[in-house]
Amino acid sequence: MTFSKAKAAFGIMLAGVLACALLMVGCNGGSDDGSSKKSSSGSTSQQSSSSQKSNSSTQQSQSANYTTQVAADDPYGKGIHHAVMTVEGYAPVTIELNADAAPVTVANFAKLVNDGFYDGLTFNRFQEGFCMQGGAPTSASPSLTPIVGEFTSNGRDNPLAEDFKKGVVAMARTSDPNSATSQFFITLGSDPSVGMSLNEQYAAFGTISDADLATIDQIVADYLAAGEGQQMGFIQDPAKQAKIASIKMVD
DSSP: OOHHHHHHHHHHHHHHHHHHHHHOOSTTSOOTTSSSEEOTTSOEEOOOGGGOOEETTEEOOOOSOOBOOOOTTOTTSSSEEEEEEEETTSOOEEEEEETTTOHHHHHHHHHHHHTTOSTTOEEEEEETTTEEEEOOOOTTSOOOOOBOOOSGGGTOOOGGGSSOOTTEEEEOOOSSTTOBSSOEEEEOOOOHHHHHHHTTTSOEEEEEOHHHHHHHHHHHHHHHHHHTTSGGGBOOOGGGSEEEEEEEEOO
């Protein structure tokens, strides 16, 4: 096998591994809300990539109830908005939110921000060159309704999700395309393998400027070691996770 062919094969293998890692978004490899997901009947079930279903190019949802539209009077249902996120001990980071690309996702995120949902939660996953993930609910968090996955493979046009590069902000989810609630991730690299794992499969809804990515890089550098050797970079000890001091909507 030539070097170029070996390199290409490795890239495809890495993309598959990263895609599986994003599907398994809970701290213990379960759902967006934790290690297991409560169904509408109140039971819990593990989610994994093997349970993902498809119908032609459109994925099938396992969720009985999820939000599919934005209320007509929701101010965050269209246009460009901004939120300022402060991780404890670091400079504020501005996230540009694109509701024209992902209206349901932005409206959901803005509501959670305005409710103070994220304040005090953490970033508990750091995977070098791939993603920094946080916003997982705690036992004290209110119950959340999942939202529709706004990306092409789920039948939703979202140009922001077509080309994942460093600094894109998107919703984490389980293998169910319509399972995202609060957890989100920030991509940490622009390597083609990142795009192969994420493009058209995750609801991108915002971006972070190059200037503010310097702060993200510092956070990752400081917390990366805590997740080394742990499954998919998840930090199991809450005391070692990066604390979100606040996220505030600007406009």
